[in-house]
Amino acid sequence: xxxxxxxxxxxxxxxxxxxxxxxxxxxxxxxxxxxxxxxxxxxxxxxxxxxxxxxxxxxxxxxxxxxxxxxxxxxxxxxxxxxxxxxxxxxxxxxxxxxxxxxxxxxxxxxxxxxxxxxxxxxxxxxxxxxxxxxxxxxxxxxxxxxxxxxxxxxxxxxxxxxxxxxxxxxxxxxxxxxxxxxxxxxxxxxxxxxxxxxxxxxxxxxxxxxxxxxxxxxxxxxxxxxxxxxxxxxxxxxxxxxxxxxxxxxxxxxxxxxxxxxxxxxxxxxxxxxxxxxxxx
Amino acid sequence: xxxxxxxxxxxxxxxxxxxxxxxxxxxxxxxxxxxxxxxxxxxxxxxxxxxxxxxxxxxxxxxxxxxxxxxxxxxxxxxxxxxxxxxxxxxxxxxxxxxxxxxxxxxxxxxxxxxxxxxxxxxxxxxxxxxxxxxxxxxxxxxxxxxxxxxxxxxxxxxxxxxxxxxxxxxxxxxxxxxxxxxxxxxxxxxxxxxxxxxxxxxxxxxxxxxxxxxxxxx
Numbered sequence: 399x400x401x402x403x404x405x406x407x408x409x410x411x412x413x414x415x416x417x418x419x420x421x422x423x424x425x426x427x428x429x430x431x432x433x434x435x436x437x438x439x440x441x442x443x444x445x446x447x448x449x450x451x452x453x454x455x456x457x458x459x460x461x462x463x464x465x466x467x468x469x470x471x472x473x474x475x476x477x478x479x480x481x482x483x484x485x486x487x488x489x490x491x492x493x494x495x496x497x498x499x500x501x502x503x504x505x506x507x508x509x510x511x512x513x514x515x516x517x518x519x520x521x522x523x524x525x526x527x528x529x530x531x532x533x534x535x536x537x538x539x540x541x542x543x544x545x546x547x548x549x550x551x552x553x554x555x556x557x558x559x560x561x562x563x564x565x566x567x568x569x570x571x572x573x574x575x576x577x578x579x580x581x582x583x584x585x586x587x588x589x590x591x592x593x594x595x596x597x598x599x600x601x602x603x604x605x606x607x608x609x610x611x612x613x614x615x616x617x618x619x620x621x622x623x624x625x626x627x628x629x630x631x632x633x634x635x636x637x638x639x640x641x642x643x644x645x646x647x648x649x650x651x652x653x654x655x656x657x658x659x660x661x662x663x664x665x666x667x668x669x670x671x672x673x674x675x676x677x678x679x680x
Numbered sequence: 681x682x683x684x685x686x687x688x689x690x691x692x693x694x695x696x697x698x699x700x701x702x703x704x705x706x707x708x709x710x711x712x713x714x715x716x717x718x719x720x721x722x723x724x725x726x727x728x729x730x731x732x733x734x735x736x737x738x739x740x741x742x743x744x745x746x747x748x749x750x751x752x753x754x755x756x757x758x759x760x761x762x763x764x765x766x767x768x769x770x771x772x773x774x775x776x777x778x779x780x781x782x783x784x785x786x787x788x789x790x791x792x793x794x795x796x797x798x799x800x801x802x803x804x805x806x807x808x809x810x811x812x813x814x815x816x817x818x819x820x821x822x823x824x825x826x827x828x829x830x831x832x833x834x835x836x837x838x839x840x841x842x843x844x845x846x847x848x849x850x851x852x853x854x855x856x857x858x859x860x861x862x863x864x865x866x867x868x869x870x871x872x873x874x875x876x877x878x879x880x881x882x883x884x885x886x887x888x889x890x891x892x893x894x895x896x897x898x899x
Binding site for chain 1: 775776777778780781783784805808846847848849850851852853854856857858859860866868870882885886888889
């Protein structure tokens, strides 16, 4: 099984913008790419997942770097990003749109570009699609339960959540750190994620995630010519610092392992569903 | 067939452009829902099917019944019943949308005309249209055989307020962006405002999980 899909190159990268590094999740690649695009007129509107308080995620059309900064950081919950794509064009009047999303959302964007039913004049206005690595997602109530019941932290006190090293980490504003085993969070996963076999957002222009790089850095897959152009410009203008993936630890091997884990586990689930006579995807 | 006329306009302009080729390959484009109480109309659609090799349903009324499904017209004091074309005759390709995009219709017609084993792309383009033509997107609540003469909501099979099966929904929001009537709202999972929904089925067609994510009663 092919773990990554097609890609041109893969590197480890980190933002050089101080204000991004303050609020971002890992390397700040998505925020930096959007800020670079907005500042240099490559993009005039981007769709991001905003934090609506207590880690409730809502989609937002950001048109200034400040708005992008406000929305930085991962929210481990469902956010219907694509639902504002039409209003970004029709209401905000954006002509060069950047979209960030999970693998399923990237897939949705590619599908609606190919079959633009009820979406006139929009496909050619999408100019950058950034995908993020995704193993599974939690509904908001599930996330709340994990944080409040299992970690024993109130949702309003949380400043950052993270998944890494087999654990779910919660950082509070009092400086405390709580961690639970990832195994305990499995019952709260979204069921729809169990039939998805895409880990690294295989249809995006650029896909990024923390896995495979050291703390504070992100692994970046550059997949299309468009993505490569923007990424190279960002490196040239000093927005990103880059290391070859071979030099960092734990390296590409871990990404491959996790991607294959997701594919195998979910293919098994699909086979199981077939046996039971339940509907299966694609 | 019966409709508002916008699909008819699109079909006319496409037919003007491709008249000779369509005639040569026996391809028919049909829009609008079928009125079951109009004998002439039922006869006409059956005749069209007989005389053509490929029948393409254009627009939501033809594909899923569209807003015509909600109508119980009264002509000369008699109720009229409307169903999608697929309930009366076999449909080969279906283009959904209310109204459908003219460019999209053109794209499909061109792909059908140039359907060549070597052009893999034209097959890939056509596949989703074939899938939705082959199975009901939303079950019509008035089928040819078991016609229910009612506007009773309890008997209506298409009036679920969940557009797709929640078991498969990843909450991406594509359906909300695509809805032409602004009938969908989303907070993690989409919900339909029934009074605004025109039953066009655009939300199904665009779902990334379209093959499996039909609402439970439509399977």
